[in-house]
Amino acid sequence: MTRHTVQALSTGWEFKSSNDSTWRSARVPSEVHTELLRHDMIPDPFVDLNELDVAWVAEETWHYRTEISLPETATNNGVGTDAEIDLVFEGLDTFATVILNGETILKSENMFLEHRVAAKHLLNPATANTLEIVFEPARRRGLELVEAHPEHDFIVHQTEVSRGPVRKAQSHWGWDWGPILLACGPWKPVRLETYANRIQNVRLDYEVDLTGPSPVVEVNLSAGIVGLACRVVADLVFVGETIVSFEEVVSSEAQSGMAPWVYKPSSTKIVGAKLWWPRGYGSQDLYELRVRAVSTDGDGSTVLAEERQTVGFRRTELIQEKDTIGQSFYFRINGVDIFIGGSCWIPADSFLSRITPQRYQAWIHLLADGNQTMIRIWGGGIYESSAFYAACDSLGILVWQDFMFACASYPTYPSFLTSITTEARQNIGRLRHHPSLVLWCGNNEDYQLIERYDLEYNFPDKDPASWLKTNFPARYIYEHLLPTLLASESHHTPYHPGSPWGTGTSPTLAVDPTVGDIHQWNVWHGTTTPYQRLPDMGGRFVSEFGIEAYPHRDTLHRLASDPAQRFPGSPVLDFNNKAVGHERRMLTYLGENFRVPADLGGFAHLTQVMQADAMAWAYKGWRRRWGREGLRGCGGVLVWQLNDCWPTVSWAVVDYFLVKKPAWYAIRRAMEPLAVGVVRKFHDWTARPADALWRRDTGHVDPREALTDVEFDVWVASSRLERVEGRVVVRFVSVKTGRDVKERLEREVDMEPNACTEILVGFKFETDVPAKDAEHFVIHASLWVGGEQVSNDTSWPDPIKYLNFADRGVQVKSLGQDLFEISAEKPVKGFVFSEKPGVKVSDNGFDIIPGEKAVRVRIEGAESEAGGLLPWAFVGQ
Template sequence: MTLHSVHTLSTGWEFKCDTDEKWLPVAEVPTNVHIDLMHHGLIPDPFEDTKELEVSWVAERTWHYRTTFPTPSDARTNGANIDLVFEGLDTFATVTVNDRVVLECDNMFVEHRVSVGELLAAETEAENTLEIVFAPARRRGLEIVAAHPEHDFIVHQTEVSRGPVRKAQCHWGWDWGPILLTCGPWKPVKLETYVSRIQDTRVNYDIHISQGAQPVVEATVHADVLGPAAEVVVELIMPGERVVTLRDRNGDVPGGASSWSYTSAKLSIEDPPLWWPRGYGPQHLCQLRVRSIAGDGVTILAEAQQAVGFRKVELIQEEDQFGRSFFFRINGVDVFSGGSCWIPADSFLPHISNQRYRDWIELLAEGNQNMVRVWGGGIYESDAFYAACDELGILVWQDFMFACASYPTYPDFLASVTTEAQQNVRRLRHHPSIVLWCGNNEDYQLIERYNLEYNFESDKDPLSWLKSTFPARYIYEYLLPNIVKAESPSAIYHPGSPWGNGTSTTLKVDPTVGDVHQWDLWNGEARPWQQLPQMGGRFVSEFGMVAYPHADSLERFVTDPAERYAGSRTMDFHNKAVVHERRLLAYVGENFRTEWAAAGGLAAFAHLTQVLQADALAAGYRAWRRQWGSRQGDGGGARRCGGVLVWQLNDCWPAVSWAIADYYLVKKPAYYAIKRALAPLAVGVSRKFHDWTTRPADELWRRNTGHVDPRRALTDIRFDVWVVSSRLESVRGKVRVRFVSVRTGQEVRQSIEKEVEVQPNGCTEVLEGCEFDWGEAVVPEPEHFVIYASLWLDGAQVSSDTSWPDPIKYLDFPDRGVEVKRVGQGLVEVTAKRPVKGFVFSERSGVHLDDNGFDLIPQEEPKVVRFEGTTEELAWTFVGR
C-alpha cells in the first residue's frame, strides 16, 4: 500500500502552437516555450546580438503542453486521495485532465492543487492525459485593462498590459532587461497520492535576550494535518544532537481525525543555538520534522521537514539628531546592512539551477556583503535561493511583487493577490534570513508624478483608499501587512521602497527618514559621483552606475566582430537604460580622457566604464558606512545610515547594465571595490571635492567648466581619514597616511602615522578636515598627488584606500613601471614604480580572483592576487595605459 507518494511529471511532455498540428517533444519540465523552441532550433537564442527582436512573435501565440500518466496503483482500493500539484504556471493557463477542465489560473506566483482521483481512468496503470493551454499574457492584460475602465492603469518602464497581470513584471522588459513574455509550466508539476498529508507547519517564537544572561526561546509549533491520523509527532533537532520531541494522540476518534490542526504547548529553550548574519556569529539551523502516524502507532502516513533558525530581528526607527533612524538589530546587536539588490538571474527562469543560485549567494558572501534585496518586479525566489542565504548568513529584504505601477484593486485582482501573498509568506516564513517584507518597489513615487490622492495622516479608512486615485494603498497598507501579521506574526513589514513612514513617499529623496533610492546619480540630475557622500539617507536601498562587462563576456553575446565597438547597434541594444548613450559618455568624459578609450577600442572603453562604476560605488559605500557611527557617542543616536544596497548585483541576460557581476557570474571591478569597502575593518580616505562641472556662477551655468579655476584642486586640499569596523570588540592598530606624487612616485611630504583604537561596530575618525600645507612639502611647487591610507594590525596591513585628485583626465600617466609576475601556484604579484589607477585583470567565466580593480602605490607591499580556474596569463590594463 502506498500511503504517501509524490511523482514529479518532468518527462514525457510535448508542446505545440495552436496554429500547428504537430506536437514536439519537451526535454524536461519545468520549462517555458522559448526554451523548447530553442531546443528544436525554431527560434534563435534571443540573448545573442539583436535576436530578441526575432522572437517577439512567440508571445502573441497560444501554446499547448500535454503529457500522459498512469492511474496510481491501489489508489482507489485503499481510498487514497490523488492530487495534481502545479507549483507554478506562467501565467494564463487552462488545465484539462482527460478532456475535463480542472483548473483555470491567471497568477504565476500561485501554487495550485487539484483533486483528480474521480477523473482518472478506472483501471490502475491506465494512461490519463494532462493538457495545459497557455494564452498570451499581453493580450489578456489588454483585455483586462479594457474591462476595467474604472481604474487608471499607470504603468512605468513598460506598456500598460502588465498592470493587471500577476506575472514577473520584468518579462515586459526593463531598463536592464529584454522583452521576453514567456509562458509554460515554469515550476514542477507533481502527482501526489496520499491517505494523510501535512499541508502546513509553522514555528512561532519569541527570543528573550538580556545583557549578561543566556537567551531564552519560547516557541509554539503548529501543524495542519489533512486526513486520518491517530498521532502527530514533532521533533525539533538542534545542533549538537539536542532533540525536543512532542507527541499528541487523538485516540477518541476511531482511525484518527479527518483533519487536524495541531498546536503544541509553549516550549522554553534555554541557551538556544542562534542564527546570526554573516560576520556576526554562526548560522545555526535547527530541523523541524513533523509526522502523522496511523492507529497502529508504527505506520508513518506523512512527513514534512524544514530548517528553522532562531533569531531576534528589530527594525530600529527612533528619533535622533538626524531625523528618524532605519537599521536592523539582530539578536540585540546593531547590524550595518551592506549588500545588493537582486533581480531574476535569468529571463528564462527554469534555466536557474540550484547550484547557480548557490553560486550567486556565495559570490555575495565572498564579497563581504550581508544583505540582498529581492526586487519587486521579479519573482518570489526559489527555495534554493533562501536556503543558501540561511546557510551563508545573508539577510534578505523581500519585496512583494509590485513594481513601478499604480495597481488595480477590483475584487478578482485582490483575491488573487491575497492567495499569492498568503502562499508565499507561508512558504518562506521559516527562513531566518528573511528579515523584512516590503510592499512594493517605487509605486509610491507615482503619487507625486501624477498628483494621486494620498493623505497618510488624515485618512485612516482602508475602504476609502479603494475609492481614491491611488487605490493600491489598500494593498500596501492594509491587505499585505495583515497577511504578514497573520501568517508570520513576528515578521517586519515595510509598506514600500522607498518609503518614509508616511512623511516621505515620493520622488524627492528625504535623507532624514525611511529608506531612499538615490537616483540623482545617473538618473535625475545625473550629479557627479563625487557628490555621493552628501546624497545619502537613513538607509540607501538603491543606487548605482552602469558599466560594461569584461571583453570575454562581450564576445559571447556580440557574435559579429564588426559590432564589437562602443556605440554599435548591438552594444546599444544590450544596454536598455534610458538615454544611456548620453549619460554613460557624459560620466566617462567628465572623468577620463577620450583618447584612453579610443586607443584600445571596445576593451579600453569597457575598462573605463568599469573603473568609473567602481569609483562611484566605492565612494557611496565608504561614505555611507562611515555614517554608521557608534552608538557609544552622540547619546546613542549616531546610526545616521543603516545600510547600503547597490542596484544591482546580477543580470537576467548578457547586458551592459548596473550589475556588479554579469550574467555569466563574471565579476566587474566594482564588485571588489565594494568588497574592500565592506571588509570587517576598513580604512577610508577622502579629500575635498572641487566640482568642476556645476554651478560656477548661478543655476543657469550648470555643466560649464569654462569659469572654474582648476588650480584650486592643487592648492585647496582638505582630507579626512577614518576606520570602520563590524567587529564587536575594539581593536588597537596603526593608521599610516602617505602623500605620493602621481608624476614621480615619490612622497611630496612626510607621511603621518597615528596609533588608533578602533571602536567596535561603528566608525572611528582618525583625521578630520586636515588641510594640506604645501609649506611642509618636499617638492618645489604644488603637483598632483594621491593620498594613500593604510591600516595595520600587529605589523600586518589589513586595509588600504586611495584618494586621487579629480578629475582623473587632468592627470598625466607616463610610464608607470608596472610589473606582473607569477610568484607561486595560483599567485601573481603586481607592483608599480609610480601610482597606478584602476589596474584590472580581464576576467572570464570559470576564472576566480580574490581581488581585482585595485590601485597600485609604489614603495608598498607588492599586491598579491590569488587566482584559480586557468593556467593562462590574464590580460590586464590600467587607466592611461
C-alpha cells in the same frame, strides 16, 4: 494504509503552438522559449538582435501535454478505499487552463500561485491519462483586463500598460536592464501525490528572550493534517540531537474521512538556544523540524507522511526612532545593530526554469565572499526559489523581500484582491521559516507615482475602505492587506510599506535623507550629479543607487557574435543596453573623468573603473555615516544591482555569467570588518557657483586649484563588536615620480566597536609650492593591527583625465601555483584583469602605490591563457 508518495511529472511531455499540428518533446519545468531553443526553432534571444526575432513567441497560444499512469503505491494499496490522489502545479506562467482526460480542472491567472487539484475521480487506474495545459498570451489577456476595468486608471512605468493587471514577473515585459521576453509554461514542477495522510502548512512561531545570561526561545508549533486517524510526532533537532519533541494521537472518533485538522501542541521553551546570526557577527546555527504522521494500525510505526523544515531563531528589529537627524532606519539582529552593505537582486535569468540550485548557491557565495550582508529581492521579479533562501540561511545573508509590485498603480477590483491575497498568504507561508528573511516590503517605487501623477493620498486618513475609492487604491494593498496578512502569518518579521518610503508625522514620498529608505538616482539619472558627491547624497538607508559599466571582454563577445559589432555604440551593444539615454549618460561620466578611448576594450575598462570608483565613494562614505550607538546616521546601502538576467551592459556588479566586475571588489574592500577610508575635498573642475548677483554656475574654474587646496579626512569603520587598537599611516605620493612629496603621517587609533572612528577631519595639506609648480599626488592610507596591514585606501586627484600615466613601470611576475605579484614604480589607477567564466581571481580593480607591499593575486582556472595569466589593463595604459 497508503504512504504519502510524490511522483514528479518531469518527463514525457510534448508541446506545440495552436498554429502548429506537430507535437515536439518537452521537459518540465520549462518555458516555451527554452523548448524552442532546444529544438533549434528560434535563435538565442540573448545574442545580437535576436530578441526582436523571437517576439512572435509571446503572441501565440501554447500547449503542453503528457500521459499519466497511476503509481504502484496507489493501485496496490487500494485507491478506492483509503488514498487520495492530487495533481500539484507549483507554478504556471501565467494564463493557464489545465485539462485532464478532456475535463477542465483548473484555470490559473497568477504565476506566483501553487495549485492543488483533487484528481482521483478523473484518473483511470487501468489506462494512461492525458494531462494538457494551455497557455494564452499574457500581453493580450492583460490588455483585455485593462479594457474590462475602465474604473481603474492603469499607470504603468517602464513598460506598456498590459502588465498592470497581470500577476506575472513584471520584468518579462522588459525593463531598463532586461529584454522583452514574455515567457509562458509550467515554470515550476508538476507532480502527482498519492496519500492517506498529508501534512501541510507547518508553522513554527517563536519569541527570542535576550534578557538573561543566555538566549531563551519560546516556540509554538502548528501543522495542518489532512487524512485519516494517525499519531503525529514532531521533533526539533540540532546537530543530530532532539531538543524538543511533541506527540499527539488523534482517534478515529476525532477525525473522520479526509477533513483537515490542525495539530497544535503546547508551547515550550528552549533554554540556551543557539541563535542564527548574519555573516560576520556569529554562526548560522540551524535546527531541523520534523513533523510525521504515523499509523495507528499494526505496530504503529509506519510513517504515512513527513514534512521537514530547516529553521533558525533570530530576533529582528527595524529601528525607526526619532533622533537629531529625523528618524532612523536600521536593523538590529539579536540585540546587535547591523550596518547593511549589500545589493539588490533581479531574476538571474529571463527564463526562470534554467536557474539551478547550484547557480543560486554560487550567487549567494558571491555575496558572502564580497563582505556583503543583505540581498534585496526586487518587486518586479519573483518570490525566489527555496534554494535561494536556503543558501542565504547557510551563509548568513539577510534578505529584504519585496512583494511583487513594481513601478505601477495596481488595481483593486475584487478578483485581483482575491488573487494577491492567496499569493501573499502562500508565499509568506512558504518562506517564513527562513531566518535570513528579515524584512517584507510592500512594493518598489509605486508611491513615487503619487507625486508624478498627482494621485490622491491623504496621509491622516486611516480608513482602508476609503482608500479604495481614490485613484490610488493600491494603498489598500500596501498599508492594510499585506501588513494584516503578515501579522497573521509571520509576526516575527518586520514590514515596510514600500521602497522608497518614509514614515513620520507626514508621508515622505520623495527622496528625503532624514527619514525612511531612499533610492538615490541623481547619479546616473535625474540631475546626473558627479558620483564624487555620493557621500553627501545619502539617507537613513539607501536601498537603490547605481552606475552602469560594461562587462568583461568575454561576455561582450558572447552577446555580440559579429566582430564588426564590437565597438562602443554599435547597434548590437546599444540595443542590448536597455537604460534610456545610456549613450549620453555613459559618455557624460566618462568624459568628465577619463580620456575616452575609441576601442571596445579600453572603453569597457574605463566604464568598469568608473563604476568601481562610484561604489567606493558610496559604500565608504555611507558606512562612515553609520556613526555609533545612539546616532546611526545611515543604516545601510544596497547597490542597484548585483546581477543580470542576460548578457548585457547594465548597473550589475556581476554579469549574467557570474563574472565579477571591478565594482564587486570595490564593495568588498569598503565592507571589510575593519576598513580605513580617505577622501579629499572634491573640486568641481567644470563649474562653480557665481556670486549672489550673477546667480548661476559658471565655467570660470582654475584647474590648478586642486593642486594646492587639498583638504582630506581619514577614518576607520568597524563591524567588530570589541574595541581594536591599531595604527593608521598616511602617505602622499607623486603621480609623476612615485616619490613621497611630504612626510608621512602616523596615528595610533583606538577603534570603537561597531562604529566609525574619525582619525583626521578637514586636515589641510600645507605646501609652499606655487600652483604653477605643484604636482598631482595620491593620498594613501593604510590600517595596521598587530603589525599586519588589514586595510588600505587611496584618494586620487580628480579628474583622472588631467593626470599623465606614462612610464608606470608596471611588472606582473609569476610566483608559481597560480600566484602573481603586481608592482609599479609609479602610482597606477584601476589595474583590471579581464575575467571570464570558470576563472577565479582573488583580487581585481585595484590601485598600485610604489613603496607599499606589492599586490598578490591568485588566478585559478586560466590555464588556457598565456602563462595562466588573464589580459590586463590600467588607466592610461
